[in-house]
Amino acid sequence: MSEETHWLSTEESAAWVRLVALTELLPGALDAQLLRDAQLTHFEYAALMALAESPDRTMRMTALAARTNATLPRLSHVARRLEERGLIHRFPCPTDRRATNATITEAGMQLIADAAPGHVETVRANVLDALSPEQLGQLYEIAGAVLTRLDPEQRLTATSCQFSEGPAVARAG
Numbered sequence: 001m002s003e004e005t006h007w008l009s010t011e012e013s014a015a016w017v018r019l020v021a022l023t024e025l026l027p028g029a030l031d032a033q034l035l036r037d038a039q040l041t042h043f044e045y046a047a048l049m050a051l052a053e054s055p056d057r058t059m060r061m062t063a064l065a066a067r068t069n070a071t072l073p074r075l076s077h078v079a080r081r082l083e084e085r086g087l088i089h090r091f092p093c094p095t096d097r098r099a100t101n102a103t104i105t106e107a108g109m110q111l112i113a114d115a116a117p118g119h120v121e122t123v124r125a126n127v128l129d130a131l132s133p134e135q136l137g138q139l140y141e142i143a144g145a146v147l148t149r150l151d152p153e154q155r156l157t158a159t160s161c162q163f164s165e166g167p168a169v170a171r172a173g
Helices: 010-038 042-053 061-067 072-084 106-126 133-150
Strands: 058-060 088-093 096-104
Touching (some): 010 042, 010 106, 042 072, 042 096, 042 106, 058 061, 061 072, 061 096, 072 088, 096 106
Antiparallel strands (some): 058 096, 088 096
């Protein structure tokens, strides 16, 4: 450890405080809309989206935990709730009986399809519409630089997301 602390400059401190405020406020805004419209938390929505986007709409629970940045106990608790609602189905992995797989059901697919338009509107209203095209590019670059340090193994799909060369494709995030 360094003998002398490298304190934040005024600019660094101001940027840091704003980033912390953003990370505190945005999850609540996302949860509020999803809870209202789909009775899902943003974490539950992210887990369902990860399953929906995976091959055969199925993942090992350990892979889903890594993809959603969750501990296995947290994910198991959430998966139990989603399974009780008929949104996912868990079953022993056919290639490794010690592992458990999860698959999204048709009801789960329908719920995220129904929730996606409101979620996208919330993302736009709270973040994207506040930015110019130049700022959007800067946000992409800044988030990528920080994610490279926080997620060097690219466990989260966000780490490897790329801007498209052509027109933007509407996706739920």
